[in-house]
Amino acid sequence: MYLKTLELHNFRNYADLVVEFGSGINVLLGENAQGKTNLLESIYFLALTRSHRTNSDRDLISWKTKAARVSGSVQKEHTVTPLEINLSSKGKNAKVNHLEQSRLSQYVGQLNVILFAPEDLSIVKGSPAVRRKFIDMEFGQMSSKYLYNSAQYRSVLKQRNQYIKQLQFNPKGDQVYLDVLSDQLAAHGAEIIFQRIQFLKKLEKWSQEVHKEISQGKEKLSFQYVSPISSNQADTTEKIYAALQALFQKQREKELQQGKTLVGPHLDDVRFMVNDKNVSTFGSQGQQRTTALSVKLAEIDLMKEETGEYPVLLLDDVLSELDDSRQTHLLTAIQNKVQTFITTTSLSGVAQQLINEPHVFNIDHGVLMQSKEE
Amino acid sequence: MQYPEPIAKLIDSFMKLPGIGYKTATRLAFFTLDMEKDDVTEFAKALISAQRDLSFCSICGNITEDDPCDICQDPSRDQKAVLVVEDSKDVMSMEQMKEYHGLYHVLHGVLSPMDGKGPEDINIAALLTRLQKNEAIKEVIIATNATPEGEATAMYISRLVKPSGIKVTRLAHGLSVGSDIEYADQMTLYKAVEGRTEM
Numbered sequence: 386m387y388l389k390t391l392e393l394h395n396f397r398n399y400a401d402l403v404v405e406f407g408s409g410i411n412v413l414l415g416e417n418a419q420g421k422t423n424l425l426e427s428i429y430f431l432a433l434t435r436s437h438r439t440n441s442d443r444d445l446i447s448w449k450t451k452a453a454r455v456s457g458s459v460q461k462e463h464t465v466t467p468l469e470i471n472l473s474s475k476g477k478n479a480k481v482n483h484l485e486q487s488r489l490s491q492y493v494g495q496l497n498v499i500l501f502a503p504e505d506l507s508i509v510k511g512s513p514a515v516r517r518k519f520i521d522m523e524f525g526q527m528s529s530k531y532l533y534n535s536a537q538y539r540s541v542l543k544q545r546n547q548y549i550k551q552l553q554f555n556p557k558g559d560q561v562y563l564d565v566l567s568d569q570l571a572a573h574g575a576e577i578i579f580q581r582i583q584f585l586k587k588l589e590k591w592s593q594e595v596h597k598e599i600s601q602g603k604e605k606l607s608f609q610y611v612s613p614i615s616s617n618q619a620d621t622t623e624k625i626y627a628a629l630q631a632l633f634q635k636q637r638e639k640e641l642q643q644g645k646t647l648v649g650p651h652l653d654d655v656r657f658m659v660n661d662k663n664v665s666t667f668g669s670q671g672q673q674r675t676t677a678l679s680v681k682l683a684e685i686d687l688m689k690e691e692t693g694e695y696p697v698l699l700l701d702d703v704l705s706e707l708d709d710s711r712q713t714h715l716l717t718a719i720q721n722k723v724q725t726f727i728t729t730t731s732l733s734g735v736a737q738q739l740i741n742e743p744h745v746f747n748i749d750h751g752v753l754m755q756s757k758e759e
Numbered sequence: 760m761q762y763p764e765p766i767a768k769l770i771d772s773f774m775k776l777p778g779i780g781y782k783t784a785t786r787l788a789f790f791t792l793d794m795e796k797d798d799v800t801e802f803a804k805a806l807i808s809a810q811r812d813l814s815f816c817s818i819c820g821n822i823t824e825d826d827p828c829d830i831c832q833d834p835s836r837d838q839k840a841v842l843v844v845e846d847s848k849d850v851m852s853m854e855q856m857k858e859y860h861g862l863y864h865v866l867h868g869v870l871s872p873m874d875g876k877g878p879e880d881i882n883i884a885a886l887l888t889r890l891q892k893n894e895a896i897k898e899v900i901i902a903t904n905a906t907p908e909g910e911a912t913a914m915y916i917s918r919l920v921k922p923s924g925i926k927v928t929r930l931a932h933g934l935s936v937g938s939d940i941e942y943a944d945q946m947t948l949y950k951a952v953e954g955r956t957e958m
Binding site for chain 2: 529530533537540541543544545547548550551558559561562564565566568569
């Protein structure tokens with residue numbers, strides 16, 4: 386799918402904008418503070434009815450105006466679907482094909498986008514909690530069973546931690562109930578770990594291809610699921626369940642000492658390895674960036690596999706962070722495959738040569754001009 | 760300007776009820792002023808009587824006027840089965856079904872350490888002594904809600920009861936009767952497929 390046209394009315398610094406995009410790479414060129422990211426934000430908003438930058442929809446409406454509108458048309462394989470979101474201080478409504486949707490959840494999914502912003506580097510560099518959040522978000526979108534199990538897991542975990550704290554004050558308390566909570570936690574935990582490993586394998590496969598291309602085959606990316614449960618125990622949920630139960634038994638005394646649950650998927654991690662070395666500790670800045678980018682780009686193929694359509698890719702200020710050869714390979718990887726929006730302050734020589742028929746838009750104070758390249 | 764004391768007190772009292780805020784309480788209080796005198800007296804009496812005349816059955820824990828309650832005293836009921844529920848409202852729901860003729864046991868809550876409810880804080884000990892004393896009971900049906908806490912409570916009870924050889928059963932999960940598959944949420948469907956039965 387690709388975004389054919391976009392219309393903005395009083396959105397951020399755009400008073401009125403009508404623009405037609407190309408199905409390939411669209412470059413948004415402009416100096417700082419001209420509205421490049423605002424334009425990406427409007428596309429993200431059109432897809433998901435919320436912004437990636439703010440939780441307050443009021444911020445999206447231009448100063449001194451009361452209502453904003455974002456609309457556009459999405460070209461899918463055979464059909465063109467008009468989308469529209471109206472936003473005012475009273476709330477928002479979303480229309481598909483000019484028909485108002487009673488629930489926003491019915492609207493979402495008409496246009497799929499994947500955004501890559503400089504903050505996404507934290508998937509590689511950040512703490513394990515960031516990575517867990519990332520995989521929970523990604524896999525939750527693909528499987529409602531995963532979403533259900535993680536919600537149940539969180540709630541049982543809270544109860545169990547609380548009960549362990551109570552046992553600290555009352556060592557003669559009921560151990561059978563702790564067993565029950567452990568088994569319940571192990572049951573949901575086993576489902577989560579099993580699905581995480583399955584999904585990670587899929588994501589790894591696609592990431593490897595992208596990574597190979599960007600790094601010109603010099604580096605090999607692999608994922609490792611980090612958990613006290615060894616991988617030979619992890620091929621069925623029953624085995625993981627048994628392994629988790631054994632771990633809870635083994636850790637019981639330590640858990641009672643520390644007053645919390647010490648094993649489980651809420652403490653697991655994903656390690657990104659380049660040439661068998663951990664990128665987050667041993668990788669260079671560039672390697673970390675490439676890894677994060679590969680993982681994000683792999684989502685494109687994964688989404689194609691799951692939904693049957695390629696999403697639209699939004700790259701916010703990514704080119705400036707990559708060296709020339711990585712830029713070249715990034716652009717070849719996405720060329721002719723997905724519609725891409727790239728924001729940048731300058732179009733470097735390499736990128737300019739490489740992109741076939743790029744649509745370059747100059748942005749100046751919220752006004753868009755398509756520059757005609759020779 | 761402030762409301763006169765009697766009505767201010769009434770508003771304050773209404774606000775102690777769950778789900779009632781200041782505005783609703785004010786509306787209710789002014790409505791009470793216009794009510795028939797007899798109705799108001801009835802209302803006040805009912806409030807007091809509900810607390811004064813009701814107690815918990817010493818056998819099953821259900822709310823009752825007489826101890827033991829009507830159900831526990833009824834010899835025509837099936838003495839072999841005990842259905843365990845979270846609260847007295849659930850007993851009423853089961854009774855309205857008119858198809859269950861056994862006994863009940865009311866837990867008054869579920870195990871939830873987050874809310875300060877441990878095994879000693881709900882009516883489980885009474886259930887165990889009841890099972891020990893009364894050898895006629897052959898089956899314990901656990902009818903706690905399908906929440907994580909309800910499940911944990913069910914598992915806990917079954918662990919304690921099973922060694923005695925009494926059969927422990929759990930209510931089925933799945934589609935609600937008369938509903939369309941189209942409108943069921945995905946997890947309900949998943950549970951329904953998982954718990955399918957042979958025909």
